[in-house]
Amino acid sequence: MAENSLFAILLRSPWWISFVISIAIVAACSTLLPKDIWPFAALGAAPIFIIGCMAAWRQFKAPSSAKVEAIRAEAAGMSWKQFAAALEAAWASEGQSVQHITDRAADLRLEKSGTVTLVSARRWKAATHGVEPLKELNDAVVRLKAQYGVYVVLQGTVSETARAFAKEHGLLLLEGDALAAMLLQSKSGKA
Template structure:
């Protein structure tokens, strides 16, 4: 059984927040408990603050793996000058390095088909410059994937995504490649599963 943290739990929220929040809370608990107990229960004080310090360390590690805001803005500016085909090729290059095979998708709704064994991903970057993304292009992508029995989808966008589109993407195994993910794919540091 895999352990899954509830989205609204304190530790899940701290993992999504800046690392220094968790470290600050851990240090606050440590200092206050040491002061209140005159350091008689130092082990208990350290034990109480340890979960927050560990969460802070994990969040720090994850945040160091992410591109900086400057890098993200640079990639967005570069991407706006590129065609959808070039964007697809740059993203596909990361998957090809991991053993995927890339081929042009013959049909509407996607640009490339990425294959690794029985896993098939469809990549769509046709509307990546659109200011807003609704549910319709995602439905078109999923419909295209049903014809080839795709197991996952990648949809590239630099604009705003509606809540309905986010929910649809989550329900249908669509990875929304937004600006920060695009930056990691451009610099080749993206984790591919």
């Protein structure tokens, strides 16, 4: 699905927006079309209604902003060893096999179903994240024959140049709410 398609935008929007659009389409069809064909035209609202249901389910399952902030604050207070263990537990709970590696550019090697991902997480508390660590991660992905690279950011900002480089080379920036949700999910899985 394209990032800025109508369905993608509706999936990221509050669930009720899709339902309002569906109701508006049905109302417009019933008002503007002849009585014998308007129900068939109104079926065009079904995909938007389904997207609304999907968005509602995702938003229902998503952690609250208070929980996300609490886990981010907790992670910010962790030592590198504790943070690495939390990441390892999070990926292990998703069925990944996790290995610590001693490479300058990557810290963890994930493998699942033959797909290898390298994770660079050591700069997770840096104030700014530039393009250099991403270049090193990309080189490690090529050198170690991995399919993917993940760069973990808990604090600080990622420069626009670094974001562009990551997008161009297929590197994932794991940051913000996505990182917090992953850590929260693994933490609740342990409890």
